[in-house]
Amino acid sequence: MTRPLESYRALFPVLQEQLYLNHAGVAPTSLRAAEAVRGWMDDLVYHGIKHERGWEAHCERVRGLAARLVNAEPGEVAFVRNTSHGLGLVAEGLDWKPGDEVAVASSLEYPSNVYPWQHLKDRGVSVREIEAPGGGITPEAVAAALTPRTRLVALSSVQFATGYRADLDAIGALCERAGVLFCVDGIQSIGCVPVDVKKSRIHFLSADSHKWMLGISGIGFLYVAKDVLPRLRPVLVGWRSTTDAWNFNRSHFELRPDAGKLEEGSAAYTGIYALGAALELLHEVGMDVIEARIRELLVRVEAGLSGLGCDVGPAPEHRAGILTFLPPVGEARALGNWLAERGVAYSLRRGRIRLSPHFYNLPEEMDRLVELVRTRL
CATH class of the missing domain: 3.40.640.10 (Type I PLP-dependent aspartate aminotransferase-like (Major domain))
Incomplete structure (x- = not known):
């Protein structure tokens, strides 16, 4: 696969209004x-x-x-x-x-x-x-x-x-x-x-x-x-x-x-x-390419959230496309509601915020999510 992954973003107009990190819930489908x-x-x-x-x-x-x-x-x-x-x-x-x-x-x-x-x-x-x-x-x-x-x-x-x-x-x-x-x-x-x-x-x-x-x-x-x-x-x-x-x-x-x-x-x-x-x-796109991209995105958002003191899991060796976290202070539900008001698509599962990016998400979007959490904390 030689086409830049970013070029596929045009197929998903939802990205114009949301930071979409809920592919483990219900994903947006494509224009195709x-x-x-x-x-x-x-x-x-x-x-x-x-x-x-x-x-x-x-x-x-x-x-x-x-x-x-x-x-x-x-x-x-x-x-x-x-x-x-x-x-x-x-x-x-x-x-x-x-x-x-x-x-x-x-x-x-x-x-x-x-x-x-x-x-x-x-x-x-x-x-x-x-x-x-x-x-x-x-x-x-x-x-x-x-x-x-x-x-x-x-x-x-x-x-x-x-x-x-x-x-x-x-x-x-x-x-x-x-x-x-x-x-x-x-x-x-x-x-x-x-x-x-x-x-x-x-x-x-x-x-x-x-x-x-x-x-x-x-x-x-x-x-x-x-x-x-x-x-x-x-x-x-x-x-x-x-x-x-x-x-x-x-x-x-x-x-x-x-x-x-x-x-x-x-x-x-x-x-x-x-x-x-x-x-x-x-x-x-290719499943190997997709897996590598999602892994890269999760490593990036994990580092940022961990730096804020969040409890993040699962460990890299045990994960596929899902990362969950708890804020160091306050309730996850309250933080999640605040993120949703700012256009972040996520899920709350068993008390933890669940993030699940796909291959067309950007590293900068992971940074944006971390910055939003930092602002709220």
Whole structure:
């Protein structure tokens, strides 16, 4: 990638009015994504269904872009409405038996990665707690939670509240040795740092596009490793789930052998077109470049906040795109409200201010944030 990162700022007009540091919450989408959606809408408005084959072909290109982002095969990727939808398809689709256990850090995780597993109680499946007193899930904590009944380990690649980044490679290797399925909520890492589902031995990964992928709400993707696809029963089925989907003149119920069996009906074209433009942008910039830029920005803002006496975390070796802090005096909520009044987009999570810049943010913006905090203190 040789294009200056600053040149991409024009694609995000929100930067003209806000210091946007909330990509771990809801990110602004780009003019490219909006144009892609408008293009499809105009096609539908002016031409009706005339170009439907082209829409379908484009959806398959987007599927390929999503697969490439995580080093998967297109047949291992299904479009889903959101992260919860994908995780729910996994939770409800496996052939659980009474006595099975799912290892989850329920006290730490975002509810999307807790409730689907707790919902299995009436099927005799119990949730076994992964202890995470340090705000993150370590390989050692996962190992301590495993029992002969553990069927699956579910965790977030990056914890939403603390920003702690899990060692997916080490945990995936641990699960493989134990013969345990590995399911990842990837919404806080996909689009922020490189993720390789094969290298990390991940069986399932679900992520919505409205955060680091810079897409929109209501569309994301679910990765299912091809060796476990036969074990995942679709919760819902419809015409698109089958091998002869476009033949409406007969009933031929044979499920597709790939992840497409999890897509029961008509495609969400608006979301998929937006997702496609967002993924094209990420690939254009390059995930290695994006990761390096975000790391640079976090190092800069960490130094400035620490210099003011703020409690900052997580440590560099355990973070991806999130930095949280507490002011040395006063309440975080009061400081956050004051920052919001001055155009800073952030989140407050479990009592701490959470910052999450993306690749098009500037080092000078990190300095501006620090100066605002200094002024308030």
